[in-house]
Every structure is written in C-alpha cells, then in structure tokens.
Amino acid sequence: MAVTLKDVALRAGVSRSAVSRTFTDGASVSARTREAVERVAAELGYAPSALASALSTGRTKLIGLVSSNFHNPIFLEIFDLFTRGLQDRGLRPLLVNLSGETDPQASVRMLRQYSVDGVIVASSTLPPSFARAFKDAGLPVVHSFGRRTTKPETHVVGIDNVECGRMAARTLLARDYRTIAFLGGPESASSTQDRLTGFREGAGPLVVPSIFAASYSFEAGRAAMQTLLSWGPPAQAYFCGDDVLSIGAISALRDAGHDVPTDVGVIGLNDMEIAGWANIDLTTIHQPVADIIAASIELVVSTVTAPDCLPEARLFSCHIVERGTLRPLP
Amino acid sequence: MAVTLKDVALRAGVSRSAVSRTFTDGASVSARTREAVERVAAELGYAPSALASALSTGRTKLIGLVSSNFHNPIFLEIFDLFTRGLQDRGLRPLLVNLSGETDPQASVRMLRQYSVDGVIVASSTLPPSFARAFKDAGLPVVHSFGRRTTKPETHVVGIDNVECGRMAARTLLARDYRTIAFLGGPESASSTQDRLTGFREGAGPLVVPSIFAASYSFEAGRAAMQTLLSWGPPAQAYFCGDDVLSIGAISALRDAGHDVPTDVGVIGLNDMEIAGWANIDLTTIHQPVADIIAASIELVVSTVTAPDCLPEARLFSCHIVERGTLRPLP
DNA sequence: TGATTCGTTGCAACCGGTTGCAAAGTCCGG
DNA sequence: CCGGACTTTGCAACCGGTTGCAACGAATCA
16 A cells, blocks of 8 residues: 555665665765665655654654643644644644643553653643653653742743742832732642732732632633622732733623723733734733743753753743733823 | 563563453453453553554554644634544544645645544635645545535535525624625635625625635734725625634724724624623624534544545534624614 | 364564664775 | 775664464363
C-alpha cells in the first residue's frame, strides 16, 4: 500500500541504508546517489515514516500539549501560538484535553505510550504537582502560565502574579479609587492567591471584601459580581483575575445600573484579543502570552536534549494597557 | 531507559508474545499467565509503545485535525468538542495549524509521515479541493463545516447554508424589516456564496447592497459595517455570516449612533458561547456544532475501517436563537 | 489407556526505518 | 604506479511490538 524505503531502494538500485541516509541530514551520501534516490522518491511519492524512524532514534518530534481550559477565549490565542511555534521547529502538538480531569496519571500514561519528546502543561489553575507527574515519568516538561515557587520542581514559564497584583493596586490608587476589591479566579489556584497577596500588599487597608469566581468564564465573573452587589454597594474599582471575568463583572455592574467607568472602575488581566474589541474596550494588564509560549517551547526543546538541567523559572513582566474601563488619572 | 515488553517477559518468565497478548484484547492467554504479566507490568510501570504497535498493526489511533481559523472564538468550542470526542474513542488529535497556508501538500505530507488513521478538516472557508488532497493521498478524510455539493468528493458534514440564508431572510421579513442586507464572510468561500444565495432567494427585491468581510473576525466585521455606513444610511437589518462578524458590525453601528435593535436589526450565525453573554445578547442562527463534530468523528472512524464507502454529505438543520438584536415580532 | 480436541505458548518473521562497522571505491602525493 | 587517507556503500543488527504457525499440554471422549 504505502511506499516504503525498500521500494525506493529497489527501484533506485541502491541499498536501504543509502535511501535512509539521503533523508537524514549530516549523513554521508554521494551527490549521484542522492540525486537518484530523490528522483525515485519523488516518482513514487515516498514519505519516510516518522513512526519507524522514531522507533530507532527515540525521538518522535511529538510534544504533548495539555490543557484544561476550553472556555476562555485566551486559550484560542494560546493554541494558535503553540501550534505555530511548534510547527516552525518541526514539532507536532499532540493535544490533551483534560476536561475537568485533575489526576495527571491518565495523561502521563497516554503521552508515554506515544513517546512524546516533551510535554507542555498550559494552565494557570493546575497545581505544580500536575506537571511534576510528567517529570517523574521521565518526560521533559514545562509548566506554562504556572507559578514560580522558591524551589521549582519543574520548568515554569509565566508571570509574577504577586507583582501583577501590586501593579493593579498601584494603578487603581493612582486614579484615586479609595475602596477597591479583588474578583479572582478559582480560589484554589495559587496564581489567584498570589495576585491577591500582591493586591493587598499594594493597596493595604483600602481593600474591601473580595470574592473568587468558580472558574475563568463570563458566567462565573458575572455571578461573582452579582454576589458582591447583593452584599451591598459596589467598591469604587475592581481588579479581576482575568479579562473574561472582567467582562462578566462589567455586564453585571451595568445591568445593576452602575456605569463603568463613571461609577465603578474595572481592570482585568491577560489582554486577550476580545479585550481590545471596541465594544469591550477593557483596561487590563497585558500578559505577554507570545513571549511565554516562545520561552516554553524553547525550554522544552532544550530539556529534550539536556534532560538533567535544573528546573528553571522564567517570568515575564506585564504592563498596563489603558482602555476605557478606568477613570482617567487625576 | 524505558521498560519494554522484553523486560516484562524476562521478569515474568514468559515469552514476549505472552506479554503482547495480555495487552491486546481478544488474544488467547491463560488466566495464570495474564495475572503474572499484569503484576510484573505494574511493578515495572510498563506501558506498551503505541508507536511500535502502530508499526505492525498499521493503526496509530492518531487523527489529524486541520484548521486555519484561530481568531474566531467558536473554534475554541470546536477544538474542545473534537478533542473530547476523539479521546472518548481512544483516538488522539494531532493538531495542524494552517495559519494562512492554503496549499494542502505540506499538511498531507506531514500527516502521512505520522501515519494518521484519518483526517478531519475543520473549516468553512477552505475549498473542497483541500480535503480532496488528503483523500488522494489515501487518507480517510472528513470535511467538517464544509459545503454540500451535488457530487461530494469527500465526506462532508455541515449545515445547509442556502437554507440558513433563507431562514435569516424569513426571520427578518417576519419582523417587517423592509430593506435588509448581507454582511458575509470571505467572498471566496462557497459557504458565503450559499448563504447569500439563500438570503436573496428568501428576501428577493428587499435585499440592498451587501458586503463581504475579509475574514471571520471582529475587526473585519466592524470594518465592513463602517464601509457600508460610508455608502449611506444603514439598511433596516443585517444578516451577518458569523457571530463574530455580527459583534463587530454592531460595534460599528453603535459607534455611528445607530441603536441596535431599535434602529437597526442584526442576526448572526453560529450561536457561539459569546453570543449568549448578557452584554452581547445576539440573536443568531444556531449551528449544531456538537452534532456536526460527533458526526464527523463517527464518519472518519467508519471510513478508517471501510475506506471505500462512497462520499457522504451529512447536513444538520439550524434554528433561530432569539435574543436581543432584532426587534420583536409585530 | 489411547486418541482426539482445544486452549495456550513460544518461535521467528515482520512492520519501516537507523546506524556501527567493515569493505569497497576515490583521490591524493610521492 | 603504489600506499595512505578519506569518502561512500552495503550488511546486519536493532528499535518495540504483532501475529501466523507449529508444538505443547491438558482435558475430553471412547
């Protein structure tokens, strides 16, 4: 059925090794042989089997891309960048959708079966132990959008969430908001806790009761804000743990008759594409997604070649993107 | 390094075949042997190599998932459903990001190299010839969100775009809109043409000049509407070829001082998650994405086992989801 | 007890490549 | 024209499983 190395060798009148060698660069083949093989290969439409080659070389050029959040539009941007970045390096993404699963074992098993060269865990909500499980199974792993710890167990690429919290606080204070609150993502996620820590650190006594949304989704953000409003009048401004939460929160505020930004200010985090849509126009903290992904890919690739390098944390700095959901500086 | 079938066989005191057979169901192994093998396998943490097995069986359980639109949030839902649906059947999605590429050859090559069992092309903008290229290369293929043709060359799963156009027209006419227009997706896509055809068929002389957006994106929808507005006063209502285009169009309308739905009505197509967000609240034609994807997976799986079945077109019917961007029925 | 049947097992070849090694071929200077 | 150095080539073993075939043992039946 499929044309194999043997077919090409036979037809070109050379050995199988010769054919193999013309398709692996750095191997020693004469120009004459190469030319003959390439001609026959083209004639026959030969494409070397990545599987067979993987079997002997031990490299599949497959990278497991593990993710659980398929309801936050930022992840579409993340998938786009990851798939493109991997493809550009001749690697292929094997997608794993956790869909609620929190035990890494099934994914570990599956990715080991396919002998992926490395794994990228893209999630800000999974605990470090999740990525750790891949490392324990002998797979190079990078936790993207993960949290820096004092002693990282795996490679981590992300942002300094504490600093983001501080930055949000500073930004709100500079605009004379006097009561401010945090509307965070899932409480159990360490990124949420870090953001809150930084926020409290930066705003001190001005922080009024905060809340945690059940997930990073519009509905969760909206519901959280509705709960806040049921407790009493809103704070003067909110720092939301994510853009999609912000959009949900704003929707609840406006429905309750509070104008944004006139009555209440909102600042998000991520700067996803939608945040820039003219009808959303969200002021937010830009997370350098492209940099994080480029670094993640680079890190996983380098770990494949040098598996024993020490776990490394790479953090990128964020910046404010001014749009229309905070009142102007005084 | 990795523990192989041989290691398990040695340790369990049986032949390699015995081990292999305990892991392939339907094979003949005694309870005693199976038990011994399973115990040793668990001890050693053995996981059979999918690659090696693929090499002999000819099945990788890999499905190529080819897509080009990473800027329309509906695709996040699509990826979620595809990856989950495939995983549930023990298949793995190998993601291919076309990112602008329109020549299928590179993807065909790559997916053949990895010996994927089948390919799903998920796109409403790629021509039938794209999916065709995979078929010509001997790969089972399904074109999801594709267009039905009188004589389909590959399996196609999608909706009846002409009927959607008619449905949009009927809906607008029923609300007494007297001048209506189409704001479509890329002009070259046959789905766009079909929608326009149906729309014209349903609305006849009421259709005023229409326009095609450059892509399925917010900015493209907004820009297209701005162009329309520069030509003169808006139509009474618009049928947009996609939700994200609708949202862009509405944003342009509102910025120009036209209230939606009081002054101008808008109806979209897709019913993506965002369309239901309270601050968007878009009336739209629901495309049964989940059904389309389930059918696509089923079709590609059945084609893998019976490669010679005739190309089939499965179309699902759509329905209107009433929200807040059209005026109520008189 | 001997013949027959059936389930279990191991051998060995195969899937489609890669690669160390040694033989063969090429090119050079002397 | 010869010896040495370097390049090209094929052989054969290997990567980690699968599977047809024949041998084996146990159970069944006469």
